Amino acid sequence: MHYSKMFISTLKEVPAEAEAISHILMLRAGYVRQLAAGLYIYLPLGLRVIERINKILHEEMNAIGAQEITMPALHPSEVWQETGRWDEIGEEMFRLKDRGGRDMCLGMTHEEIIAWLAAKEIHSYRELPQIWYQIQVKLRDEARPKSGVLRTREFLMKDSYSLDVDEEGLENSYQLHAEAYHKIFSNCGLKYYMVESDPGMMGGAKAHEFMAPSPAGEDEIALCDGCGYAANVELALSIPKKVEIQNWVLEEIHTPEKRTVKEVSDFLKITPEYFIKSILLISDKCPVLALVRGDQELHEKKLNKIIGNHRQAHKEEVKEILGVEAGFIGPMNHKIRIVADSCLKEGVYVSGANKSHYHKKGIKPGKDFTAEWFDIHIAKEGDFCTKCNTPIRIENAIEVGNIFMLGTKYSHPMKAFYLDKNGQEKPIIMGSYGIGPARIAASAIEQNNDKDGIIWPKSIAPFDVEILPLNTKDSKTVEVAEKLYKLFIDEGIEVLIDDREERAGVKFKDADLIGIPIHIIIGEKNLKEGLVEIKDRRTKETAKVKIEDTVKKIKEKIKD
RNA sequence: CGGGGCGUAGCGCAGCCUGGUAGCGCACACGGUUCGGGACCGUGGAGUCGAAGGUUCAAAUCCUUUCGCCCCGACCA
Numbered sequence A: 001m002h003y004s005k006m007f008i009s010t011l012k013e014v015p016a017e018a019e020a021i022s023h024i025l026m027l028r029a030g031y032v033r034q035l036a037a038g039l040y041i042y043l044p045l046g047l048r049v050i051e052r053i054n055k056i057l058h059e060e061m062n063a064i065g066a067q068e069i070t071m072p073a074l075h076p077s078e079v080w081q082e083t084g085r086w087d088e089i090g091e092e093m094f095r096l097k098d099r100g101g102r103d104m105c106l107g108m109t110h111e112e113i114i115a116w117l118a119a120k121e122i123h124s125y126r127e128l129p130q131i132w133y134q135i136q137v138k139l140r141d142e143a144r145p146k147s148g149v150l151r152t153r154e155f156l157m158k159d160s161y162s163l164d165v166d167e168e169g170l171e172n173s174y175q176l177h178a179e180a181y182h183k184i185f186s187n188c189g190l191k192y193y194m195v196e197s198d199p200g201m202m203g204g205a206k207a208h209e210f211m212a213p214s215p216a217g218e219d220e221i222a223l224c225d226g227c228g229y230a231a232n233v234e235l236a237l238s239i240p241k242k243v244e245i246q247n248w249v250l251e252e253i254h255t256p257e258k259r260t261v262k263e264v265s266d267f268l269k270i271t272p273e274y275f276i277k278s279i280l281l282i283s284d285k286c287p288v289l290a291l292v293r294g295d296q297e298l299h300e301k302k303l304n305k306i307i308g309n310h311r312q313a314h315k316e317e318v319k320e321i322l323g324v325e326a327g328f329i330g331p332m333n334h335k336i337r338i339v340a341d342s343c344l345k346e347g348v349y350v351s352g353a354n355k356s357h358y359h360k361k362g363i364k365p366g367k368d369f370t371a372e373w374f375d376i377h378i379a380k381e382g383d384f385c386t387k388c389n390t391p392i393r394i395e396n397a398i399e400v401g402n403i404f405m406l407g408t409k410y411s412h413p414m415k416a417f418y419l420d421k422n423g424q425e426k427p428i429i430m431g432s433y434g435i436g437p438a439r440i441a442a443s444a445i446e447q448n449n450d451k452d453g454i455i456w457p458k459s460i461a462p463f464d465v466e467i468l469p470l471n472t473k474d475s476k477t478v479e480v481a482e483k484l485y486k487l488f489i490d491e492g493i494e495v496l497i498d499d500r501e502e503r504a505g506v507k508f509k510d511a512d513l514i515g516i517p518i519h520i521i522i523g524e525k526n527l528k529e530g531l532v533e534i535k536d537r538r539t540k541e542t543a544k545v546k547i548e549d550t551v552k553k554i555k556e557k558i559k560d
Numbered sequence B: 001c002g003g004g005g006c007g008u009a010g011c012g013c014a015g016c017c018u019g020g021u022a023g024c025g026c027a028c029a030c031g032g033u034u035c036g037g038g039a040c041c042g043u044g045g046a047g048u049c050g051a052a053g054g055u056u057c058a059a060a061u062c063c064u065u066u067c068g069c070c071c072c073g074a075c076c077a
Helices: A021-028 A044-063 A077-083 A111-121 A167-187 A261-268 A300-307 A315-322 A437-447 A475-490 A504-514 A524-528 A547-559
Strands: A032-036 A039-042 A074-076 A095-097 A103-106 A130-139 A154-164 A193-196 A207-213 A219-224 A230-232 A251-254 A276-283 A287-293 A310-312 A337-341 A349-355 A358-363 A372-374 A392-407 A417-419 A425-427 A429-435 A465-469 A495-497 A518-522 A531-536 A542-546
Touching: A021 A032, A021 A437, A039 A044, A044 A130, A044 A154, A044 A167, A044 A437, A074 A077, A077 A103, A077 A111, A111 A130, A111 A154, A111 A429, A154 A167, A154 A437, A167 A193, A167 A207, A167 A392, A167 A429, A193 A219, A207 A219, A207 A437, A251 A349, A261 A358, A276 A300, A276 A315, A276 A349, A287 A315, A300 A310, A300 A337, A300 A372, A392 A437, A465 A475, A465 A504, A475 A495, A475 A518, A475 A524, A475 A547, A518 A547, A524 A531, A531 A547, A542 A547
Parallel strands: A193 A230, A287 A337, A337 A372, A465 A495, A465 A518
Antiparallel strands: A032 A039, A074 A103, A095 A103, A130 A154, A154 A429, A193 A207, A207 A392, A219 A230, A219 A392, A251 A358, A276 A287, A276 A310, A349 A358, A392 A429, A417 A425, A518 A531, A531 A542
């Protein structure tokens, strides 16, 4: 491709609306433009990257026997009503009516459609298993689109769905996907982790996410270097560091106007890990007192699984239910349900005295109060792994893919049944698996850039090589550049040639910004000796090679 | 949905407090010089000051409403 013929519009200045590095660089290097919040146009360079990612997706999905289909983005409401999600899902679903007044929606995912298809087409165990996939647009009315292409309202997704006769079959399809995903993300040159995740509202037994570590990521993941435990913080288990067991005797201390752990901790000169935080919650059924250690945070999602939906109690409710002013609650002598974090089983603590402006020191769990024990704290950096006791790390990460075991959540209501060997009618066991190509591209930029611009992994760069004829007024330069260009094309190497009548500096700057991994610099002086320069975008190292050896050298470089 | 910020030329911004001819840099067009790390000089084109209403002799500037975009949080099947 000739640069002068391709629409590439680079920006010298950082657009005001961009914050994330990938967003800034995609705009500056001319990969995307924003139409409105969470809606992006992919320019020629951007589309090339997406297409290279899609090619990898196709290869690996086809390799596990998945078959490509394509489903509509516009759905009739009926299928969503069948599974109940028409009502379950709130404002995040784009809804509209057709001219006949029928309710329609824009597809945010395709479990319903797959189950509908399977219900119509699959009748016998002989037709199973199946894996169907598409690379197609999804629409979600996100509450807050952000970070450029990382969270948008319309986005491309590779979504696949497995249909199996039983749990064992599902396990196999799940495993196939996990392996394919490992290949896909490493082929794309990403640093990533496969972590345990919360199946949540998707339903089903097991789910994993593929996470590309990056400060721009919205998720936090807990990682153990000891045993490889990796989990999304939304469900990660951990053991907080142990505290010394103090030989305090139970005593009441006057703590005027000191309500928060920090205030009391500063006042008594006792560090927060010796405190018990008591939080009153109102669940659907009854009030619950939740206890976590002073240096820990209560994990709402974990607690949700134990006591169901709940909310924080208001100040008046605290007074009414516990008979204490908020800020001075202690775990002792209450008749309500108490759920405490397991790490509080051992130790001697300080907590509210259930009396305004007083705290109690020397509280012993088991003796002074009892509770149901669960892991209900948020795992944090420095906590220990529950499996091997190694300190864990917390990293921010971008969710680039996920795999879910669904079971019969969708097949049952959609009546996707098959007849087994004995003529028995059984529901198809489903799994669903997603990858966001745009997130792969953005993650690759987040993980590979420098002050000058993008450094694409070779596999997903818009071109393999960029040729920079520095002085296009020199006929020899142009002749050699065009000759090499043709040779590359003949070899099936994707090449961009910067044939613009621009000064050398401009070409260097744009080449660095755009981030094609290998540059071939053609300058007059080297040419006189029959040489051109090969430059590595990442290391910035250059090597002079003979013109006739260039293609061979580049082929070697592309391979490794 | 809660909190904060910003809308002035294609892009980045100043001007607004204290009302009085709409500016700077980059980009763009033309001419000349330059030419291996975003050149220089000269000339030029380009703006309903996000929108609506109000106050005023006079509004980019003050007031009200509204729309859009970004950031933090909540949410995210």
